[in-house]
Amino acid sequence: METEYETRPREAIARILRAEPRFLSAAELCARLEESGTPVSRATVYRTLERLAAKGEAALRLNDRGEATFMSCDNGHHHHAICRSCGRVEDVACGALDTFVDRLRSLHGFQLDDHSLEFHGKCRSCV
Amino acid sequence: METEYETRPREAIARILRAEPRFLSAAELCARLEESGTPVSRATVYRTLERLAAKGEAALRLNDRGEATFMSCDNGHHHHAICRSCGRVEDVACGALDTFVDRLRSLHGFQLDDHSLEFHGKCRSCV
DNA sequence: AGGATTTTGAGACTCGTTCTCAAAATGCCG
DNA sequence: CGGCATTTTGAGAACGAGTCTCAAAATCCT
Ligand SMILES: [Zn+2]
Ligand SMILES: [Zn+2]
Ligand SMILES: [Zn+2]
Ligand SMILES: [Zn+2]
Numbered sequence: 001m002e003t004e005y006e007t008r009p010r011e012a013i014a015r016i017l018r019a020e021p022r023f024l025s026a027a028e029l030c031a032r033l034e035e036s037g038t039p040v041s042r043a044t045v046y047r048t049l050e051r052l053a054a055k056g057e058a059a060l061r062l063n064d065r066g067e068a069t070f071m072s073c074d075n076g077h078h079h080h081a082i083c084r085s086c087g088r089v090e091d092v093a094c095g096a097l098d099t100f101v102d103r104l105r106s107l108h109g110f111q112l113d114d115h116s117l118e119f120h121g122k123c124r125s126c127v
Numbered sequence: 128m129e130t131e132y133e134t135r136p137r138e139a140i141a142r143i144l145r146a147e148p149r150f151l152s153a154a155e156l157c158a159r160l161e162e163s164g165t166p167v168s169r170a171t172v173y174r175t176l177e178r179l180a181a182k183g184e185a186a187l188r189l190n191d192r193g194e195a196t197f198m199s200c201d202n203g204h205h206h207h208a209i210c211r212s213c214g215r216v217e218d219v220a221c222g223a224l225d226t227f228v229d230r231l232r233s234l235h236g237f238q239l240d241d242h243s244l245e246f247h248g249k250c251r252s253c254v
Numbered sequence: 255a256g257g258a259t260t261t262t263g264a265g266a267c268t269c270g271t272t273c274t275c276a277a278a279a280t281g282c283c284g
Numbered sequence: 285c286g287g288c289a290t291t292t293t294g295a296g297a298a299c300g301a302g303t304c305t306c307a308a309a310a311t312c313c314t
Contacts, residue, residue: 002290002291003280003291004291005281006280007293042270042271042272042294043274043296044293046271066194066301066302081246082245082247083248083253084249086250097224097225100244104246108251109251110248110249110250111248113249114247114248115245116247117242117245118209118242118244119208119209119219119239119241120209120211121210121211121231121239122237123210123235126211126215130311130312132261134261134310135310136261152301153302168264169263169301169303170264170265170304174261193271194301
């Protein structure tokens with residue numbers, strides 16, 4: 001069998017993630033866990049984050065230093081607007097680019113000054 | 128003063144990058160340099176890539192394992208379509224999303240099956 | 255060639271991430 | 285309640301990409 005246990009570390013990690021609209025690194029998560037009186041080892045933090053990401057309950061993002069960061073994130077396909085100064089993340093539903101920008105300005109009050117866009121698929125010679 | 132020298136390692140690296148429409152990691156670059164009879168140390172490879180990226184002659188990208196990869200890339204703002212199987216990169220000029228997708232299909236013959244989009248700027252509370 | 259300056263390479267080092275494995279926790283069943 | 289099989293955890297070793305150091309080599313200028 002392969003049952004799943006509900007453990008203190010897992011709950012503590014999930015609680016912190018759910019309360020923060022930001023991508024947190026494993027190190028930051030460790031620090032917060034320590035502060036909140038529920039220290040969790042690095043190994044467990046990584047294992048739990050990997051598990052959450054696999055279940056689609058957390059989004060994984062590599063920051064500009066290549067470190068893995070995680071954020072609580074519901075399943076559906078959408079994109080992220082990330083604040084340069086505080087890191088706050090606004091979820092933006094997928095649609096045409098213009099709609100995106102409009103929504104960012106009006107709905108989220110987000111001042112857009114840069115974006116990165118990457119397509120993935122198969123090139124001509126790979127069908 | 129601070130003159131720049133034209134050296135064998137730098138030329139070898141630039142030559143490989145210019146011939147490959149793919150993002151290459153420092154390790155891959157080292158291997159190719161070795162093969163082509165011009166071994167270059169890791170340190171120099173990293174220094175040269177950093178230099179090229181700073182001059183806007185190479186694009187930097189973190190792959191899904193967080194490793195830095197580089198590709199010869201001209202200055203202007205544009206986006207990338209990356210083949211899932213061979214890694215070939217098609218440059219796509221910036222414009223509305225619909226135009227992007229059309230261009231990918233017709234001009235590049237690129238079969239799009241996923242994309243990632245990230246906005247950067249300032250959130251409401253950071254002005 | 256001579257010499258000031260820049261560049262290189264070998265290897266030590268850093269640090270994020272993964273691995274190992276014995277100890278602890280969990281849930282179940284008698 | 286105790287055992288008990290199973291899962292999870294933690295401390296620390298191991299790993300690997302990237303950076304740093306500094307003496308030796310290369311480059312350019314005269
Ligand atoms: Zn902000
Ligand atoms: Zn989308
Ligand atoms: Zn391809
Ligand atoms: Zn653009």
